[in-house]
Amino acid sequence: MSTEFQALQVQGTWELIPPNPNFNVLGCKWIFRTKTNSNDQTARYKARLVALGYNQEFGIDYTDTxxxxxxxxxxRILITIALHRNWPLHQLDISNAFLHGSLNDVVYMKQPPGFIDKDNPTHICKLNKALYGLKQAPRKWFETFTGFLYHFGFKTSNADPSLLIYSKNSSLMYILVYVDDIILTGNNSSTITALLDSLHKRFNMRNLGSLHQFLGITAEKTNNGLLLYQSKYAESILARAGMTNCKALATPSNPKNNDLTESSCFSNPTLYRQLVGALQYLTLIRPDIAYSVNRASQAMHKPTELHFAALKRILRYIRGTVHYGLPISGNSLTLTSYSDFDWAGDLQDRKSTTGYCNFLGDSLVSWSVKKQSTIARSSTEAEYHALAATSTEIIWLRRLLQELDCPQTESTVLYCDNTSAIALANNPVYHARTKHIEIDCHFIRECIQNNSINVHHISTKDQLADLFTKSLPTARFKELKNKLILSSESISLQGDVSNK
Incomplete structure (x- = not known):
């Protein structure tokens, strides 16, 4: 607490002024957290002073947030490109990041508990810097940090505003910002060193070395690149549900049990929502549970006992695959895509499910599971909707790769297992069976005409996106799962064998 308070004083975070009954004075509190490293060992104990921003009033204490x-x-794409080019991946951390953001709004706060000024015990704090807990604090920090990078020569990516690109005299650098967690990579070590020195002088920055843990995701080196996994986070979800020692299952969902509404309401809907919300974050590196978690998310408003039973099945599956993660390699930078659908798979509203996945070389970099907004009158229409959704993602990925100096010179191959949908996408004939399809879905035709996308037919048994559209039998699920994710235990075992 003393260290944090000293940092607040050094930054000139506030100044003490006499109180006024007309001021909206916010409270504050101390938050304590034990920081651990990837080996689950205590790294440091951290105390943070947080303003009670929920008492702020719009237009008075803040505007944009x-x-x-x-x-x-x-x-995922940045890591893949860095591995392909053998660039170093630096992980940076800014201490007390929000305190660097200058505050333009007038905000008042009580003095922090335990550190009341003896000479002015009744005074209040007029904030000069953005403090944690304020609604506008993340925005002010991002403006301050990116403003510094602009002066260094960086430009903001049009595809992702949190990606900043430096290109000068054959030197390339990319910075990716997620609040105060930052990834830096580039091709010129001297330019990177100069940037790190400048950041250290301007901000209280720590270089954590090579990428090893980012946003709670562990990055472990393998023979082919990196493996991203969240074993510790998965264990915490199981502990929250009281299922640490539960029996493991081979699949996260039962293909024979689709109607979950005919049941009594679950007695603890808050627990259900907490667990599903936690699982949604786990899907960032676990595509194998994306469909099951999507189905569970659709019952957040009113979960039943059967919904909770289906949720526990997901947790039992995670129990057996807690060490699995997403492998990233840099063998190629060619973008390929798979699109699939499940026609009228929802028994309640008969809407179809769209599923797609995109690969950069052998690395899975993007995937999605989403129920379609309208009811498809045929399987062809459902697949056509899925192709249109996949096309929008492909166009964005191609634009991002163009900015990252990885242009896709050839049209992106989009694999689809529905020949009728492929014919409809290639043939702009207007007839009675297609006139009800929304105009935006015909976007796929324009992509084919300008050679940005080339739709190819693929056998259903080779369709990887099948994993994202429906519950699958055990054999089929394992076949597709093993093509997408990998166990960190197998990586460790390989390392032990090579050392002997």
């Missing part, structure tokens, strides 16, 4: 954060897809 939005601050961009890095898209997880951009993180």
């Amino acid at each position: 939005f601050s961009p954060v890095a898209k997880i897809t951009t993180i």
Whole structure:
């Protein structure tokens, strides 16, 4: 606490002024946290002073609050590109990041508990810097940090505003910002060193070395690149549910049990929502549970006993695959895509489910599971909707890769297992069976005509996106799962064998 308070004083975070009954004075509190490293060992004990920003009033204490954060897809792509080019991946951390953001709004706060000024015990703090807990604090910090990078020569990516790009005299550097967690990579060591020195002088920055743990995701080196996994986080979810020692299952969902509404309401809906919300973060590096978690998320408003039973099945599956993660390699930078659907798979509203996944070389960098907004009258229409959704993601990925100096010179191959949908996408004939399809879905035709996308037919048994559209039998699920994720235990075992 003393260290944190001293940092607040050095930054000139506030000044003490006499109180006024017309001021909206916010409270504050201390938050304590034990920081651990990837080996689950205590790294340091941290205390943070947080303003009670929920008492702020719009137009008086704050106006704009939005601050961009890095898209997880951009993180995966940046790691893939760095591995392909053998660039170092630096992980940076800014201590007391929000305190560097200058505050333009007039905000008043009580003095921190335990550190009341003896000479002015009744005075209040007029904040000069953005403090943790304020609604506008993330935005002010992002403006301050990116403003410094602009002066150094960086430019903001048009595809992802949290990605900043430096290109000068054949030197390339990329910085990805997620609040105060930062990834830096580039091709010129001297330029990177100069940037790190400048950041250290301007901010209280720590260089944590090579990428090893980012946003709670552990990055472990393998023979082919990196393995991203969240074993500790998965264990914490199981502990919250009281299922640490539960029996493991081979699949996260039962393909024979689709109707979950005919049941009594679950007695603890808050627990259900907490667990599903936690699982949603786990899907960032676990595509194998994306479909099951998507189905569970659709019952957040009113979960039943059967919904909770389905949720426990997901947790039992995680119990057996807690060490699995997403492998990232840099063998190639060619973008390929798979698109699939489940026609009228929802028994309640008969809407179809769209699923797609995109690979950069052998690395899975993007995937999605989403129920379609309208009811498809045929399987062809459902697949056509899925192709349109996948196309928008492909166009964004191609634009991002263009900015990262990885242009896709050839059209991106999009694999689809529905020949009728492929014919509809290639043939702009207008007839009675397609006139009800929304105009925006015909976007796929334009992508084909300008050669940015090339739709190819693929056998259903080779369709990787099948994992994202429906519950699968055990054999089929394991076949697809093993093509997408990998166990960290197998990596450790390989390392032990090579050392002997």
